[in-house]
Amino acid sequence: MKIESLTIRGFRGFNKEQPIDLHPALTIIYGPNSYGKTSITEAVEWLLYERTSKVDRGESKDEYKGSYRNCHIDSAISTSVKVCFSGDEKKTEFEAELVGEEGMNKSVDGLAVEQWPIDADLGAVSKPFIMQHALKYLLLVGPDQRFRGFAQLLGLDELGNAQSDFVSLCTKPESSIPLDVSLFRTQIATIENRLSLRPALKEVYSLYKKGKDSLPSLTTCIWKECTNRVPEGTPRESVLANLLRIRDEAVKKVFPGRITLAPFSADDKTSDSADLQYFVKFASEDLISKYCELVALTTRDTIIKQAEFYNLGVELLKQQPSECPFCGQKLTTAVATHINNQHKEFKEQGERSSSLLNQRQEISDTLSDLKRRLDRCQQRHMSRLVTFLSISASMKELAKILLPKHEPYIQSVHDAIAQLQKVKNNLDRDYLNVSKALTAVQLSVQQSKEDVTIMKDLGQSLVTYSSQIASSVPVISALVSPMSDANEILKHELDSAAGTEDISVLIDLIEKQKEIEKYLEVESILAGLKELRKSVDQYVGSKMLDAVSNEMTADVMGWYDQIRTTGDPDVHFSGFDMDRTKKGDIKSRRVQIKASSYGKDLVSAVSSLSESKLNALGLCLSIATNLKPGCPFSFLFIDDPIQSWDEEHGTQFIDVVRKLVDKGKQVILLSHNKIWLEQVRTGCRSLNGYYYEITSYTKDGPNIIQKAWCSWEQRLDEVDAILKDTTADSVRLQQAEEEIRLVVSDLTSIIYLKKKHVHRDPNKLNSMLVRKSLVECGVPTALTDRICQTFETTDNSHHITDYTAVRERIKRYHCWAHELAKYVQ
Amino acid sequence: MTELSKIEKYLKELTKLTEDPVHKRLIASYKGDNPKQSIEAELGLILEEVIRRED
Numbered sequence: 098m099k100i101e102s103l104t105i106r107g108f109r110g111f112n113k114e115q116p117i118d119l120h121p122a123l124t125i126i127y128g129p130n131s132y133g134k135t136s137i138t139e140a141v142e143w144l145l146y147e148r149t150s151k152v153d154r155g156e157s158k159d160e161y162k163g164s165y166r167n168c169h170i171d172s173a174i175s176t177s178v179k180v181c182f183s184g185d186e187k188k189t190e191f192e193a194e195l196v197g198e199e200g201m202n203k204s205v206d207g208l209a210v211e212q213w214p215i216d217a218d219l220g221a222v223s224k225p226f227i228m229q230h231a232l233k234y235l236l237l238v239g240p241d242q243r244f245r246g247f248a249q250l251l252g253l254d255e256l257g258n259a260q261s262d263f264v265s266l267c268t269k270p271e272s273s274i275p276l277d278v279s280l281f282r283t284q285i286a287t288i289e290n291r292l293s294l295r296p297a298l299k300e301v302y303s304l305y306k307k308g309k310d311s312l313p314s315l316t317t318c319i320w321k322e323c324t325n326r327v328p329e330g331t332p333r334e335s336v337l338a339n340l341l342r343i344r345d346e347a348v349k350k351v352f353p354g355r356i357t358l359a360p361f362s363a364d365d366k367t368s369d370s371a372d373l374q375y376f377v378k379f380a381s382e383d384l385i386s387k388y389c390e391l392v393a394l395t396t397r398d399t400i401i402k403q404a405e406f407y408n409l410g411v412e413l414l415k416q417q418p419s420e421c422p423f424c425g426q427k428l429t430t431a432v433a434t435h436i437n438n439q440h441k442e443f444k445e446q447g448e449r450s451s452s453l454l455n456q457r458q459e460i461s462d463t464l465s466d467l468k469r470r471l472d473r474c475q476q477r478h479m480s481r482l483v484t485f486l487s488i489s490a491s492m493k494e495l496a497k498i499l500l501p502k503h504e505p506y507i508q509s510v511h512d513a514i515a516q517l518q519k520v521k522n523n524l525d526r527d528y529l530n531v532s533k534a535l536t537a538v539q540l541s542v543q544q545s546k547e548d549v550t551i552m553k554d555l556g557q558s559l560v561t562y563s564s565q566i567a568s569s570v571p572v573i574s575a576l577v578s579p580m581s582d583a584n585e586i587l588k589h590e591l592d593s594a595a596g597t598e599d600i601s602v603l604i605d606l607i608e609k610q611k612e613i614e615k616y617l618e619v620e621s622i623l624a625g626l627k628e629l630r631k632s633v634d635q636y637v638g639s640k641m642l643d644a645v646s647n648e649m650t651a652d653v654m655g656w657y658d659q660i661r662t663t664g665d666p667d668v669h670f671s672g673f674d675m676d677r678t679k680k681g682d683i684k685s686r687r688v689q690i691k692a693s694s695y696g697k698d699l700v701s702a703v704s705s706l707s708e709s710k711l712n713a714l715g716l717c718l719s720i721a722t723n724l725k726p727g728c729p730f731s732f733l734f735i736d737d738p739i740q741s742w743d744e745e746h747g748t749q750f751i752d753v754v755r756k757l758v759d760k761g762k763q764v765i766l767l768s769h770n771k772i773w774l775e776q777v778r779t780g781c782r783s784l785n786g787y788y789y790e791i792t793s794y795t796k797d798g799p800n801i802i803q804k805a806w807c808s809w810e811q812r813l814d815e816v817d818a819i820l821k822d823t824t825a826d827s828v829r830l831q832q833a834e835e836e837i838r839l840v841v842s843d844l845t846s847i848i849y850l851k852k853k854h855v856h857r858d859p860n861k862l863n864s865m866l867v868r869k870s871l872v873e874c875g876v877p878t879a880l881t882d883r884i885c886q887t888f889e890t891t892d893n894s895h896h897i898t899d900y901t902a903v904r905e906r907i908k909r910y911h912c913w914a915h916e917l918a919k920y921v922q
Numbered sequence: 923m924t925e926l927s928k929i930e931k932y933l934k935e936l937t938k939l940t941e942d943p944v945h946k947r948l949i950a951s952y953k954g955d956n957p958k959q960s961i962e963a964e965l966g967l968i969l970e971e972v973i974r975r976e977d
Contacts, residue, residue, distance in 0.1 A: 218927075252928075255928060255932075256928075259933070259952060259957070262952070262957060262958040262961060263948075263961070265958065266948070266958075266961050266962060272962070273962035273965045274965075274966060274969060278966070278969045278970060278973055281973050612973075619969055619972050622944050622965075622968060622969065623969075625942060625945070628945070629940070629942070629945045632936065632940050636935070636936050636939060640932070
């Protein structure tokens with residue numbers, strides 16, 4: 098892929114849209130510093146990679162935020178870069194439009210695309226841009242930054258990033274350890290710490306420190322120590338119980354109490370959640386309504402008796418329907434109907450009261466269930482508080498044991514007692530209230546004295562009680578850990594006073610055997626990360642070594658030798674390597690740049706080479722990687738390459754440019770050094786590239802003017818020299834013929850400007866346009882015809898077949914060009 | 923079968939060089955939009971599995 102033209106609008110230093118045509122071989126752009134040269138390179142880099150290396154490497158991303166968009170551009174105009182690529186005989190236009198501060202909309206030939214249609218992994222090939230800041234980034238930086246620079250240059254940056262990520266994980270795993278694992282580690286580490294302080298258990302500690310591989314020996318050793326401390330012949334299953342008994346008996350003599358505040362288990366939390374939900378929703382509208390319906394049961398007995406009375410009457414009436422069965426009076430139809438209706442109604446009322454009886458039973462059951470749940474909930478919370486608060490009676494003795502050494506702990510126990518006593522009192526009070534309200538409701542049901550007010554009171558007291566429970570949980574939970582710590586301290590002090598420290602540690606080791614096994618496994622995994630880091634370092638190091646030490650060293654050396662001058666002192670770059678440890682392992686992320694002087698190795702090229710040589714080295718490094726196979730780009734932007742170079746090195750580099758062009762690269766060379774660029778044009782005269790000058794810079798952007806590669810006089814002199822050279826071969830003669838075509842185009846453009854005051858780009862003139870222009874300018878037809886003849890053998894289309902350089906013909910062309918030149922003079 | 927990306931090929935080679943199953947797991951978890959976060963999460967998961975294991 099070569100670039101035919103690029104158009105920049107509103108990007109970095111560019112404001113107004115500016116198209117720039119690029120020559121297929123060499124384009125030179127001159128511009129003083131800060132005139133927008135680098136914006137050209139960055140525009141293409143941004144288009145291809147969606148970001149520029151300058152922004153990418155900026156230490157403070159905030160400072161570069163929004164820096165792609167030109168600050169003077171009209172807010173209604175978008176920032177865009179268009180690049181017309183040529184290759185495989187077709188042209189493709191890529192357009193990138195800035196979205197927001199860093200986003201990009203892409204289109205190819207006007208059609209939106211997600212990704213550029215480039216058949217290569219752009220992250221894995223070297224970027225076709227050689228920039229000063231990029232060179233410094235490679236060499237004059239710390240080892241890690243240099244490694245990253247090389248990795249990027251060699252397409253190993255993803256692997257380099259992976260290494261950084263693994264190194265970070267392996268060296269600082271703490272941030273990845275979940276909280277429960279951290280707490281678990283702290284808990285077991287406490288036992289380890291106590292074990293380390295017991296001289297009598299030295300052997301156990303030593304095996305413990307050996308980690309999980311020594312677990313069987315550790316277990317054996319622990320049991321051996323345990324059996325030594327219980328009566329001889331104690332069966333293994335009774336050893337722990339014996340140890341506990343021995344310890345408890347000894348400790349109780351010193352102090353019988355404990356600081357025990359049990360944490361809420363998962364079951365506790367589940368039960369609480371279910372109970373509180375039940376309590377809060379208990380006095381529902383439905384329940385209250387059903388409860389109120391029970392009032393109807395107060396008249397139940399009368400209704401039942403009335404129903405029975407009517408039952409009897411109706412039964413008797415079946416025998417004599419027209420007479421009253423009790424007095425024998427005649428019954429009218431109206432009375433008989435009345436009796437039947439009354440009977441029906443009492444029967445229905447009787448049935449309803451049966452259903453109400455069931456309803457009363459259900460409500461009684463519900464109230465009993467509530468009572469059970471309340472008692473269970475209260476018991477669950479109270480037992481924890483009562484157990485803990487039992488220590489308050491022994492605070493004086495506790496203080497004697499813990500003071501003055503552990504004053505903060507005794508203070509924290511005091512505070513906890515005060516807090517939890519308050520919690521207990523509140524819970525007791527609210528439980529009592531809810532119990533009273535419940536009893537009142539139960540009695541009302543039993544006595545058929547249902548009252549909506551007492552049911553609502555029960556509901557309210559349940560809500561208050563639930564709220565009290567809910568607010569007590571975090572208060573208690575917050576104290577669990579400090580009280581556990583205080584209890585541990587008490588335990589140690591009691592063990593110390595009772596002489597049971599060894600037994601106490603052994604009990605913990607046995608009781609927490611499974612946890613200790615898991616702990617050792619966790620520690621083993623964490624310790625093993627060092628090994629993982631080493632594997633990653635060695636692997637990545639070997640990949641980098643492969644990439645830098647063999648082919649790359651030779652390639653870079655080849656280009657470096659091009660820039661060496663004969664007068665150079667013999668202090669030179671001598672290859673790449675990776676730093677190694679004394680054992681020969683590759684050091685992590687350290688690319689070594691070797692240097693030598695008069696056959697002796699120097700410490701490092703970075704400390705030994707002058708800035709100009711380092712600059713040359715960086716340049717060669719970029720060139721070498723850009724020429725590696727697999728790079729989809731045939732173009733190479735070289736931005737201000739000769740900074741800090743002396744004249745001779747600058748001259749040497751002109752050969753490098755020519756060689757790059759010979760190797761098929763399209764070179765775009767940018768510099769602030771006008772004199773050197775003139776030398777490049779002279780040195781590459783035959784390439785006839787494009788030359789641009791940035792003549793000024795305003796808020797509209799750089800003013801870029803295309804100038805002649807060289808003057809038409811120089812070109813005619815060159816032709817003259819070739820024609821006089823009797824040894825000039827067909828290639829040189831062809832070059833002379835090509836020069837004549839360029840002279841003719843230049844002269845036509847100049848004549849047209851003089852006569853018509855209109856600039857015509859000489860690069861875009863062909864035979865037809867030259868004829869038209871010369872006729873318009875009044876050049877005699879005979880000369881115009883002759884001039885146009887020069888195109889017959891020099892236009893590209895005529896070169897394809899049957900072209901032969903004929904010295905006599907070129908001489909004629911030369912004369913005609915001189916004739917045309919008179920119209921300029 | 924989808925062709926492996928360059929980094930996937932490297933990680934595959936790296937996995938072959940290690941015998942530790944934990945290390946293999948960590949290397950295999952290096953993927954996604956934020957691979958660093960993925961390996962950190964995987965390490966956390968591995969450790970939690972150990973302490974929560976029922977014996």
